[in-house]
Amino acid sequence: MSHWEIAGTLTPVPAIERPDLLAEPVAEALTELTATTSEPVAVVEIDPELADTAEFCATYSSPLSASANCVVVAGKRGGQFRYAAVLVLATTRADVNNAVRRRLDVRKASFAPMDEAVELTGMAYGGITPIGLPADWPILVDAAVADSPELVIGSGSRGGKLLVTGRLLASLPGAEVVDGLAR
Template sequence: MSTALNWLSALDHPEFLADRVSAALRQWPDGDAEAVQVAEIDPAIADTSALVAATDITLESSANCLVVRARRSGTETLAAVLVLATTKADINTAIRKTLGARKCSFMSMDAAVEATGMEYGGITPIGLPQDWPLLIDERVVAQDQIVIGSGVRRSKVRMPGPLAQQLPGAQVITDLAVPIA
């Protein structure tokens, strides 16, 4: 049986957000920040498949934030990628080419946690380092609402999909991900 989540104003409930996520939301224009909601969850269901199985959240509205490391000629770029859970990030072609890299890989769990200051399973594009590119698959911004991490495993954030393109460093890219068969 699916449980409906209790969505609350993210601005009014910073206790459910990582500190850097809460700080970033307070910097947003009022109308945008007010559209962001947060719901407390059991940390055991923070991973997308478990969340979808246990709650009323759909795979189609779930978006995953992935952290990548791109390299070219001794230069390294850290970036975030936001894709729907119904797709797979195209790291070897679309992401690598967009970042102008020779080699691109997903960061290890420990490295991603250290670089973002967020908990694994809760990494979100809100509150990432301002100088990071944020590559967003166009399908994400086409969603009325997306459910993403909150910076911690014990909650999720819900916001309008189009709002993601206003995050620092955001670039909306066609076919950044491919549908999962």
């Protein structure tokens, strides 16, 4: 896509051209992903202090309705921790206590602690993205995210944001589109 409506005041470039704006696991995954898909993936450089969604949108004139947040959720079953990435629009909240808990098949699901999420993903807190996560994690994608033509997501780093399509996110390895994932 040569023109991203959601870029606001930023200038997007193909993500593989700026690996310095990506966490290492994201850069590696994008190299593989761009070889197998025709879906566009762009990156924009941002001030790391403005990586949080609301600040990013306000500063760079990107619509909040086109931002998706990725959170790491954990639960325990039979002494084993189970993790998942949950992707919902920034204007909604993930239904961790019902939809996510049922999908993980655990008694209780909650957001993974920040240091644990950072260590397990190899990404910066506030920049965690579904691209480049551990291969055995399910990526739960809210149906509204999958249906979005353009989205802003993290790049694994606080110094960049990825511009992607919902179709790309729904096609990631391990991705499952879930109706009712967000409230």
